[in-house]
Amino acid sequence: MLLSEFKSKELLAQYGVAVPRGRLARTAEQAEERCAEIAATKYVVKAQIAAGGRGLAGGIRFAATPSSVHDEAAKMLGSKLVTEQTTAEGETVHAVYIEAALTLKNQCYVALALDPDSGNPMLLASSEGGVEFEQRARMDEDAVRTLVLSGDGEADRSSLAEFLGGFGIAEAPAIDQIVAAQRAFVENDMTLLEINTFALTADGDWVAIDAKVALDQNALFRHPEFDSIVEDQGLASAEQEAQKSNINFVKLSGNLGVIVNGAGLGLATNDMIIDANGQPANFMDIRTTATSFDIAKGVEILLKDKTVKAILLNVHGGGMTVCDTVAEGLTFAYSRNQRKLPVIARLAGQNADWGVQILRDRKVPVEVFHDMPRAVARAVELAGKGAR
Amino acid sequence: MAILVDKNTRVMVQGMTGRAGTFYTDLALRYGSAYVAGVRPGRGGTRHLGLPMFHTVAEAVAETQANASLVVVPAPRAADAMIEAIEAKIGVVVCITERVPQHDMVRVKRALAGSDTVLIGPNSQGILTPDQCKIGVMPTKDARAGRIGIASRSASLTSEVLANCSAAKIGQSTTVGVGGDVLHGIGFQGCLERFRDDPDTDAVVLIGEIGGREEENAAAYLASVDYGKPVIGLVVGRHAPKGRRMGHAGTLSVFGHDSADEKIEQLSAAGVLIAEDASTVVETVIGALK
Numbered sequence: 098m099l100l101s102e103f104k105s106k107e108l109l110a111q112y113g114v115a116v117p118r119g120r121l122a123r124t125a126e127q128a129e130e131r132c133a134e135i136a137a138t139k140y141v142v143k144a145q146i147a148a149g150g151r152g153l154a155g156g157i158r159f160a161a162t163p164s165s166v167h168d169e170a171a172k173m174l175g176s177k178l179v180t181e182q183t184t185a186e187g188e189t190v191h192a193v194y195i196e197a198a199l200t201l202k203n204q205c206y207v208a209l210a211l212d213p214d215s216g217n218p219m220l221l222a223s224s225e226g227g228v229e230f231e232q233r234a235r236m237d238e239d240a241v242r243t244l245v246l247s248g249d250g251e252a253d254r255s256s257l258a259e260f261l262g263g264f265g266i267a268e269a270p271a272i273d274q275i276v277a278a279q280r281a282f283v284e285n286d287m288t289l290l291e292i293n294t295f296a297l298t299a300d301g302d303w304v305a306i307d308a309k310v311a312l313d314q315n316a317l318f319r320h321p322e323f324d325s326i327v328e329d330q331g332l333a334s335a336e337q338e339a340q341k342s343n344i345n346f347v348k349l350s351g352n353l354g355v356i357v358n359g360a361g362l363g364l365a366t367n368d369m370i371i372d373a374n375g376q377p378a379n380f381m382d383i384r385t386t387a388t389s390f391d392i393a394k395g396v397e398i399l400l401k402d403k404t405v406k407a408i409l410l411n412v413h414g415g416g417m418t419v420c421d422t423v424a425e426g427l428t429f430a431y432s433r434n435q436r437k438l439p440v441i442a443r444l445a446g447q448n449a450d451w452g453v454q455i456l457r458d459r460k461v462p463v464e465v466f467h468d469m470p471r472a473v474a475r476a477v478e479l480a481g482k483g484a485r
Numbered sequence: 486m487a488i489l490v491d492k493n494t495r496v497m498v499q500g501m502t503g504r505a506g507t508f509y510t511d512l513a514l515r516y517g518s519a520y521v522a523g524v525r526p527g528r529g530g531t532r533h534l535g536l537p538m539f540h541t542v543a544e545a546v547a548e549t550q551a552n553a554s555l556v557v558v559p560a561p562r563a564a565d566a567m568i569e570a571i572e573a574k575i576g577v578v579v580c581i582t583e584r585v586p587q588h589d590m591v592r593v594k595r596a597l598a599g600s601d602t603v604l605i606g607p608n609s610q611g612i613l614t615p616d617q618c619k620i621g622v623m624p625t626k627d628a629r630a631g632r633i634g635i636a637s638r639s640a641s642l643t644s645e646v647l648a649n650c651s652a653a654k655i656g657q658s659t660t661v662g663v664g665g666d667v668l669h670g671i672g673f674q675g676c677l678e679r680f681r682d683d684p685d686t687d688a689v690v691l692i693g694e695i696g697g698r699e700e701e702n703a704a705a706y707l708a709s710v711d712y713g714k715p716v717i718g719l720v721v722g723r724h725a726p727k728g729r730r731m732g733h734a735g736t737l738s739v740f741g742h743d744s745a746d747e748k749i750e751q752l753s754a755a756g757v758l759i760a761e762d763a764s765t766v767v768e769t770v771i772g773a774l775k
Contacts, residue, residue: 182727211588211590211591211668213668213697215594216590216591216593216594216668217591217595248591248595286586286587288587288667313586315560315584315585315586315587316586316587316588316589318561319561347726359639359640359641359644360639360641360665360694361637361639361640361642361665361692362639362641362642362645362763363641364694364695364721365642365645365719365762367722367725368723368724369762369763369764371724372724372762380725384583385583385640386505386583413641413644413645413648414624415624415626415640415641415644416622416623416624416640417505417508417622445648446624446626446627446644446648447624447626469645470764
């Protein structure tokens with residue numbers, strides 16, 4: 098779960114990471130007023146959305162005076178920002194963060210993540226930084242260097258000093274901040290902490306100019322302090338609703354609703370749909386713990402979505418998610434809703450025949466296929482017809 | 486033969502008395518696997534599903550010589566259960582629990598370093614050597630004993646590929662689910678190394694997906710050795726949107742370099758035969774065996 102920049106910085110500041118003076122605003126008037134509290138010679142207005150790639154999408158603007166802060170905030174608030182990490186519709190900007198714009202002498206990139214091989218925290222750093230950096234790092238793997246930390250404070254401090262020296266970040270105050278950031282990373286169950294840029298100001302201070310924190314959703318049970326944040330800015334509402342029903346759901350922009358058990362089969366199904374020139378309306382992974390009532394909730398999300406014109410049900414039954422459980426779930430949803438989208442069913446594995454029988458007995462408008470590519474082709478065709 | 490588990494494997498279940506523990510233990514017993522004990526603090530001295538229960542893993546090992554463990558413990562306590570099994574020197578530990586916090590896995594990985602335990606998972610469907618030993622949640626209906634090894638990041642796709650293979654009379658030596666989480670135990674490389682040494686495995690199928698480094702590590706390993714057996718690869722998520730988590734936590738790309746196309750390119754360069762999509766894996770396997 099990504100935190101907004103404002104929340105990320107607030108959290109880091111508690112651990113002693115320096116951040117620019119800033120205030121949150123939800124209206125343009127508020128944004129202008131808050132400038133007095135920040136008292137800077139130049140300001141920066143930043144859209145608060147929980148996705149990266151903001152800078153390139155126009156979500157960060159400089160303003161010389163409080164009145165131009167007002168104008169920039171007015172343009173951003175309520176607008177939708179489309180970045181490469183949001184959906185095609187983009188994410189609505191509900192708040193902006195106003196900060197003192199600082200004069201920077203030296204900029205770099207630092208991030209903390211967990212090393213998938215060793216499991217230890219690792220520091221990623223580059224002597225470059227800034228809004229285009231994420232893209233450049235992708236093109237050029239050597240732009241970022243990695244130091245795997247041991248978790249032992251003292252040993253880490255000396256290896257950090259040596260490593261960061263290579264980026265011109267040799268000063269003790271800079272290293273103190275990275276050590277503080279590492280504490281914040283571990284104690285808050287972060288999966289990613291990115292400071293881009295970590296910069297030396299003209300006044301000689303190292304400051305986190307932007308910060309992005311991803312919290313581990315699976316560790317929220319031991320962080321009640323994040324409950325209110327989860328409510329305000331977690332997932333899109335349909336995705337949140339699905340989570341509660343043991344379904345992993347991601348909204349996509351197409352017209353073919355997809356119901357699949359399992360993340361891998363879900364990804365494979367979406368690949369096949371797009372290869373067949375279709376457009377999935379969603380990604381769905383029914384978790385093994387989902388009951389038929391949970392599955393019904395997932396189906397209802399699709400039935401309520403007017404852009405969805407047909408449903409592809411692709412299930413390989415096994416473990417606790419057997420085909421009849423999924424078929425039961427679908428028929429519950431159909432019995433409670435007026436809108437009965439055509440279903441293309443491909444059921445395999447445990448209780449496949451039973452699942453098909455349930456769909457037919459309950460008069461679901463279903464066509465049954467045994468072969469996945471054929472089912473996908475037919476579903477794409479039906480969704481396309483519905484869209485016209 | 487097979488890898489990691491066979492008919493001589495003696496399995497205990499940590500968290501056997503819960504809903505999932507009971508369900509999967511019962512299925513494994515019906516499949517004929519040698520399950521010998523259950524562990525649940527506070528339930529020592531009782532019996533469940535006809536098996537003796539113990540308070541701790543160490544007691545269960547001492548009394549029943551269990552050498553493998555299935556961990557079906559809720560996420561907040563799963564790491565402690567895995568560490569207990571590692572400290573008791575259990576040979577193969579399979580954790581099927583989903584949603585284990587990543588920082589808890591940091592502790593588990595530290596416990597694993599320097600131990601001889603092979604951890605499978607968490608968030609894994611487990612391991613199956615058909616007709617010999619099942620430790621996990623996978624369906625066994627379509628499994629068939631044979632000579633293909635499967636290592637996979639996805640339970641549902643393993644079931645799919647396995648069913649298609651069995652329908653074409655291509656049986657499996659062992660199937661291993663490495664799990665859908667970012668931080669996990671054995672990976673593709675560990676599976677490949679063991680399948681290479683297994684005289685009863687003729688070819689290996691890798692089922693990968695976007696995110697993480699499993700496919701990249703496998704490609705680097707395969708490029709560094711003369712593997713000697715065909716390896717077939719499927720990587721799903723070619724058309725998934727970037728920067729979103731698609732079901733498995735491990736699918737979230739944090740730093741770029743782990744798209745399906747890049748993985749396919751690296752595997753292919755290392756000599757892996759790439760199957761276009763889930764439905765063509767079996768024909769790729771048949772082609773490789775000719």
